[in-house]
Amino acid sequence: MQISPIKKILLLDDDRIQKILTEKRLLKINSGTEFVYFDTPSKALEYLKTAHVDLLLVDLNLPEMSGWDFVDEVEKVSPESRIILQSGSVDREEFERANADKRISEIFEKPLSDSDLRSILGL
Numbered sequence: 001m002q003i004s005p006i007k008k009i010l011l012l013d014d015d016r017i018q019k020i021l022t023e024k025r026l027l028k029i030n031s032g033t034e035f036v037y038f039d040t041p042s043k044a045l046e047y048l049k050t051a052h053v054d055l056l057l058v059d060l061n062l063p064e065m066s067g068w069d070f071v072d073e074v075e076k077v078s079p080e081s082r083i084i085l086q087s088g089s090v091d092r093e094e095f096e097r098a099n100a101d102k103r104i105s106e107i108f109e110k111p112l113s114d115s116d117l118r119s120i121l122g123l
Contacts (some may be wrong), residue, residue: 006054008034012044012060018110025117041070048078060087060094071103084120086110101110
């Protein structure tokens, strides 16, 4: 499957350290990528109602709702967005569930490495 160029990434993660690490690595790899960050699903969903993003990086463990519940909500407001899940503790069941779900492009264990990010960006 050909991946179109990623111009805008939304990161949803309640861990601000992960936000800082991910943003620094992404911008180092591809400085032309626009990066937006939200720490709660409700704020991210409100944003997605009015803005287009090419890629959603979503933590599975979130306040307000799970990452899976967020994916269900994204499908209603931004069904064309590519979704990648991440978690600090991904077990085999989560990998299997993500691989079986056509809405999910990939799942990664945090923290994302430079090679993970290059893969996500298609570089």
